[in-house]
Amino acid sequence: MLVICGNAIDNSRTQLLCNKLAQLNADTNLIDLKDKCLPIVGLPLDEQHRAEIDTLKAELKKHNEVIIVTPEFHGAISGALKNFLDYFSKEDFYDKKVFMLGTAGGNKGGINALNNLRLIMRSLGALVISDQIVFDPEDIDKTTGQINEMLLNRTLDVINKFTMNNLVNN
Numbered sequence: 604m605l606v607i608c609g610n611a612i613d614n615s616r617t618q619l620l621c622n623k624l625a626q627l628n629a630d631t632n633l634i635d636l637k638d639k640c641l642p643i644v645g646l647p648l649d650e651q652h653r654a655e656i657d658t659l660k661a662e663l664k665k666h667n668e669v670i671i672v673t674p675e676f677h678g679a680i681s682g683a684l685k686n687f688l689d690y691f692s693k694e695d696f697y698d699k700k701v702f703m704l705g706t707a708g709g710n711k712g713g714i715n716a717l718n719n720l721r722l723i724m725r726s727l728g729a730l731v732i733s734d735q736i737v738f739d740p741e742d743i744d745k746t747t748g749q750i751n752e753m754l755l756n757r758t759l760d761v762i763n764k765f766t767m768n769n770l771v772n773n
């Protein structure tokens with residue numbers, strides 16, 4: 604399983620959640636956009652960027668199941684995540700099972716980013732599963748690292764359903 608952290612802001616709740624998910628299983632890999640910032644699509648790429656893109660595509664190829672965690676920024680996914688996804692095509696995501704999670708600022712935020720991401724992933728040919736979960740600020744405590752148990756267990760239930768795994772939260 605591959606986890607993509609769609610927030611390039613360091614020490615974010617999104618990152619905390621992704622790190623937790625990435626630790627659940629030895630076969631789970633993490634792509635954290637804070638470490639993978641590529642130029643806006645269309646701007647010049649150097650050798651290092653090209654090598655990075657090849658590595659990212661090879662990594663994605665290894666996984667049939669992908670979890671994408673996106674923050675909601677101004678009613679949409681983050682610019683970092685959109686730019687990252689713009690480097691990929693249908694060929695890369697075709698028939699990959701994608702489970703989307705959102706992190707939001709509260710006040711019922713998150714759904715717009717998830718709807719936005721659903722359209723993008725559909726356009727990339729992915730099989731986006733219908734389950735989706737939003738984490739509000741109070742669900743992820745940056746100081747203690749605690750994540751809302753009920754939401755985490757719901758997340759694990761969905762992951763187990765779509766990966767045929769039996770992961771538990773320890």
Ligand SMILES: Cc1cc2nc3c(=O)[nH]c(=O)nc-3n(C[C@H](O)[C@H](O)[C@H](O)COP(=O)(O)O)c2cc1C
Binds near residue numbers: 675
């Ligand atoms: C530029 C920007 C725009 C944001 N816009 C929204 C928004 O439209 N709706 C919302 O619920 N939260 C919004 N937020 C809050 C983020 O969703 C929230 O900070 C993030 O998802 C979760 O926290 P994290 O940054 O610690 O990961 C915004 C944050 C930033 C930095």
